[in-house]
Amino acid sequence: MKNRYIPITAIVVVFAIAAVAGFLFPPAVQDNPARVVIDNSGGRVVFTHFVHADEYGYDCADCHHDEIGQDRPVACGSCHPAAFDEKFRVEHQQSFSSDEACLRCHADVPVAPLADEDRPDTENIPLRADAFHGQCMSCHESDGGPYGEDSCYECHAR
Numbered sequence: 001m002k003n004r005y006i007p008i009t010a011i012v013v014v015f016a017i018a019a020v021a022g023f024l025f026p027p028a029v030q031d032n033p034a035r036v037v038i039d040n041s042g043g044r045v046v047f048t049h050f051v052h053a054d055e056y057g058y059d060c061a062d063c064h065h066d067e068i069g070q071d072r073p074v075a076c077g078s079c080h081p082a083a084f085d086e087k088f089r090v091e092h093q094q095s096f097s098s099d100e101a102c103l104r105c106h107a108d109v110p111v112a113p114l115a116d117e118d119r120p121d122t123e124n125i126p127l128r129a130d131a132f133h134g135q136c137m138s139c140h141e142s143d144g145g146p147y148g149e150d151s152c153y154e155c156h157a158r
């Protein structure tokens with residue numbers, strides 16, 4: 001083989017390997033969802049997730065502040081339910097794959113039945129709507145993006 005073909009051969013080989021690797025190990029697209037549709041009584045919100053995480057240059061942890069040592073962020077609603085009611089009390093115990101998650105709210109890894117003093121103080125844990133509005137708006141206020149009285153339909157579908 002003539003020397004001048006070596007670079008092109010090398011490039012072809014690299015692409016071939018990349019193609020096979022891409023076929024065998026497809027990127028886990030769901031790890032950074034393109035869009036997240038958030039249905040709610042104010043009108044559905046289509047959140048441009050990938051644009052926020054990629055083009056606007058934020059880190060995952062800027063929004064996913066769970067700090068629970070899981071590889072994949074969990075839904076905000078796992079910790080910010082519509083209400084801290086009976087449904088939450090039962091279902092949230094299955095939302096996490098690590099004990100570390102429990103310690104985000106409980107003083108110790110909980111064992112049912114909980115003593116009264118082991119029940120988390122929910123005063124400082126915003127409910128679902130406040131968690132979303134709070135995070136979306138406070139960042140938009142400082143960095144740009146829709147917020148404030150007249151901004152509703154820049155996020156919500158009519």
Ligand code: HEC
Pocket residue numbers: 030031032033036038047049052053058059060061062063064072073074075076077078
């Ligand atoms: C600007 C804020 C923001 C950034 C930055 C961000 N996310 Fe998200 N992400 C969200 C919101 C809001 C949701 C919707 C959660 C919900 O529906 O409860 C979400 C949902 C997700 C979900 C789906 C969770 C589920 O089970 O419903 C995954 C996975 C995810 N993000 C991963 C990532 C990764 C990985 C990064 C970093 C590359 C990242 N996110 C960066 C705000 C963000």
Ligand code: HEC
Pocket residue numbers: 063064065066067068074075076077078079080101104105124125126130131132134135
């Ligand atoms: C593993 C549980 C957990 C998950 C998941 C979680 N949070 Fe939180 N969040 C909390 C707790 C607990 C607090 C109370 C204050 C604190 O301890 O940080 C809180 C506080 C907040 C606050 C008010 C304080 C602050 O930091 O501004 C906002 C807003 C918020 N969360 C939004 C979100 C959004 C949006 C998501 C999803 C992208 C999310 N949270 C995911 C547990 C969680």
Ligand code: HEC
Pocket residue numbers: 078079080084089090092093094096098099101102103104105106109110111112113114119120122125
């Ligand atoms: C976002 C905060 C949060 C996280 C994270 C969390 N919990 Fe809880 N947990 C609560 C709240 C709030 C209650 C209800 C307290 C009350 O009844 O006053 C509760 C109650 C409980 C109860 C009592 C249920 C009942 O019927 O009274 C158990 C058991 C429990 N949690 C286990 C867990 C386990 C296990 C984990 C981790 C896998 C976990 N929790 C993670 C907030 C949380």
Ligand code: HEC
Pocket residue numbers: 045046047048051052056058062063132135136137139140143144145146154155
């Ligand atoms: C950490 C910061 C941050 C958070 C959190 C955040 N945004 Fe944004 N958002 C931005 C920035 C920056 C822009 C771009 C502003 C510009 O270029 O004018 C933007 C733009 C937007 C826009 C207009 C352009 C587009 O991409 O669609 C919408 C709609 C939007 N955000 C929705 C949301 C929603 C819904 C949430 C909460 C679930 C959210 N954002 C949370 C930073 C943030």
Ligand code: HEC
Pocket residue numbers: 038039040041042043045128129132133136137140146147148149150151152153154155156
């Ligand atoms: C930056 C985007 C954004 C803007 C701007 C915005 N919202 Fe929202 N809103 C959301 C998201 C995301 C949710 C989803 C929270 C949830 O699932 O409960 C939501 C939820 C709601 C809900 C349902 C709450 C519940 O308890 O079910 C109402 C009502 C609402 N918004 C009204 C408004 C009004 C009124 C305005 C204008 C003053 C507004 N929103 C502006 C993103 C936005």
